Amino acid sequence: MPLPAWNDPELDAGTMIRGALWLVQEIGEGSTFTKEQIREAFPGISQADRRIRGLRDYGWVMLTNTEDATLTAEGQRFVKAGVPVWDPAARRAAAPQKPVSAKKKQGVLADDDYMCTVCGISGGESYMEDSNQTAVLSVTRRTTVLPDGREDVLLVTECKRCRSGADGSPARADEALAQIRGLDPGDRQRIQRWMERGRRGSTPLERAWNDYRRLPADARDSVRAALES
Incomplete structure (x- = not known):
């Protein structure tokens, strides 16, 4: 034409x-x-x-x-x-996608526990292999294959480093479901309890560290000072 x-x-x-x-x-x-x-x-x-x-x-x-x-x-x-x-x-x-609203971003960050869904790092936390680099979180769109095989573009929390290193492959909810169904009954019950709580089982040390890392910088300084005094 x-x-x-x-x-x-x-x-x-x-x-x-x-x-x-x-x-x-x-x-x-x-x-x-x-x-x-x-x-x-x-x-x-x-x-x-x-x-x-x-x-x-x-x-x-x-x-x-x-x-x-x-x-x-x-x-x-x-x-x-x-x-x-x-x-x-x-x-x-x-057509370019509309930007995600600030309210929606905050909701996604909260749903993902303010952690990168790829590597699990919290915002502001230093990478273990590079203490001079701290994680910056953002909410991004990712193509996802749902359990019934349909594809959708969903919002997810990722750190800048994981986002830049992504190969563009979709997230696979169908494969995750298949892996869970393949667990033995005890492990399957355990992971279902984690799902209900919205977090996996963790030690008191891990919970204390995560609570500390989510504090604003000034509050983290206050906690350190209180422990040193």
């Missing part, structure tokens, strides 16, 4: 879509363009340059002089076209 012309007055599309067509039809991959060219192509359109930059959220690659030293401050290089945003179905499928 031929592409619609970027400057077709009958085209019912916004500046980002028209800008994508303009890049493909007038500039071409590998070529450069300037903000002045954008202003000339889209006269009277407020912030047309910013709207065209929004194509980066759809996989379009455009470089500025901070990324390509051969460019001027006004210049950009159109490297590669991404999602064909003039196709409504393709655009909807690739």
Whole structure:
């Protein structure tokens, strides 16, 4: 199917879509363009340059002089076209996801006991193999295979290091269920009790350490001072 012309007055599309067509039809991959060219192509359109930059959220690659030293401050290089945003179905499928609200993030962190679900480290805790690096937790989206085989994208707490080292494979609730069902009856009862309590069995030492690590920094200092006095 031929592409619609970027400057077709009958085209019912916004500046980002028209800008994508303009890049493909007038500039071409590998070529450069300037903000002045954008202003000339889209006269009277407020912030047309910013709207065209929004194509980066759809996989379009455009470089500025901070990324390509051969460019001027006004210049950009159109490297590669991404999602064909003039196709409504393709655009909807690739639309950037809405940010997670602060309230939702706090709920996910609390559900995950303020610990990374991958390595189990708490926020602000030092890594055992690198005491100079402390864990930073965030709530991220992860594709998950549910027990019935369906896939869904769910929120989970991960530390920055585990998130950056992830291979993109989905979490497997179906496999976890199969492993639990394969346990002997005693272990299966034990893990079900952990599920009911929302935490696994732990020693008093582990519970004291986790409670301490979740305190604000000033409160941790006060606890240490009280123990030393």
